[in-house]
Amino acid sequence: MVGGEAVNEARRAAQRALDEDLAGYGDLAGRALEGDGRARIIAREAGVLSGTAAVREAARLVDERLAVTFLLRDGDRFGPADTLGGISGPLAGLLALERTALNFLGRLSGIATMTAAFVAETSGTRARIAATRKTTPGLRTLEKQAVVHGGGLPHRFGLFDAAMIKDNHIRAAGSVCAAVAAVRERIGHVHAIEVEADTLAQVQEALDCSVGVILLDNMGLQHVREAVLLAGGRATIEVSGGVRLEHVRPLAEAGVDVISAGALTTRAPWIDIALDME
Numbered sequence: 001m002v003g004g005e006a007v008n009e010a011r012r013a014a015q016r017a018l019d020e021d022l023a024g025y026g027d028l029a030g031r032a033l034e035g036d037g038r039a040r041i042i043a044r045e046a047g048v049l050s051g052t053a054a055v056r057e058a059a060r061l062v063d064e065r066l067a068v069t070f071l072l073r074d075g076d077r078f079g080p081a082d083t084l085g086g087i088s089g090p091l092a093g094l095l096a097l098e099r100t101a102l103n104f105l106g107r108l109s110g111i112a113t114m115t116a117a118f119v120a121e122t123s124g125t126r127a128r129i130a131a132t133r134k135t136t137p138g139l140r141t142l143e144k145q146a147v148v149h150g151g152g153l154p155h156r157f158g159l160f161d162a163a164m165i166k167d168n169h170i171r172a173a174g175s176v177c178a179a180v181a182a183v184r185e186r187i188g189h190v191h192a193i194e195v196e197a198d199t200l201a202q203v204q205e206a207l208d209c210s211v212g213v214i215l216l217d218n219m220g221l222q223h224v225r226e227a228v229l230l231a232g233g234r235a236t237i238e239v240s241g242g243v244r245l246e247h248v249r250p251l252a253e254a255g256v257d258v259i260s261a262g263a264l265t266t267r268a269p270w271i272d273i274a275l276d277m278e
């Protein structure tokens with residue numbers, strides 16, 4: 001998602017966040033202050049920046065007179081004590097914006113930072129790091145964009161992007177090929193099919209019915225190596241399930257094409273970012 005659609009999604013997320021914080025009477029403390037002010041956005045620890053679009057949209061919604069300037073772009077690295085940007089304008093609006101802006105930056109920069117650490121572990125291999133659909137409800141687009149800012153792949157945005165045949169689909173259909181045949185009969189020719197395989201036998205069955213992408217679900221490292229050899233380049237091999245940072249390098253060296261990790265969005269720590277008045 002790029003361009004206007006991305007901005008619209010950021011605006012919708014910002015509106016939801018502001019509704020939580022300013023519902024009813026608004027900012028009871030900040031609205032008592034008059035005049036203009038300026039504050040710096042400062043990092044308290046190192047990280048990779050993400051969330052600037054949401055901050056800009058939140059500022060517009062709070063008060064169109066607020067000016068937000070970032071010195072870095074999404075995807076740029078920063079260190080502790082670095083100034084990331086500034087916000088200036090009416091004090092009441094600036095203070096009303098503060099927590100929402102920092103929440104977006106802390107959360108999304110945390111995801112980008114963790115993704116960058118995962119990506120670094122794939123250096124020298126063909127493996128790519130990807131997100132999953134394990135995202136905060138209502139924030140999927142922003143969180144997947146944060147993965148991209150960290151150097152990863154967004155994977156599917158939803159069930160509508162591509163058909164992933166998982167264990168329950170296979171059980172319901174009776175076999176891998178039966179599930180693949182049923183899905184192929186009902187989807188458009190431009191949509192991809194991916195099969196989740198729990199065993200090497202399922203990998204072979206997926207290959208036999210010409211599936212282009214096979215996801216190895218919670219397989220041990222030795223079975224991953226065997227699956228890569230079994231595929232022999234006939235399918236894109238993705239691995240997922242309980243992937244942590246320490247697992248990435250061995251999996252990448254096993255020859256897989258994609259490593260998808262829910263941890264990028266479910267276990268990413270927030271980056272400590274502050275707003276200091278000048």
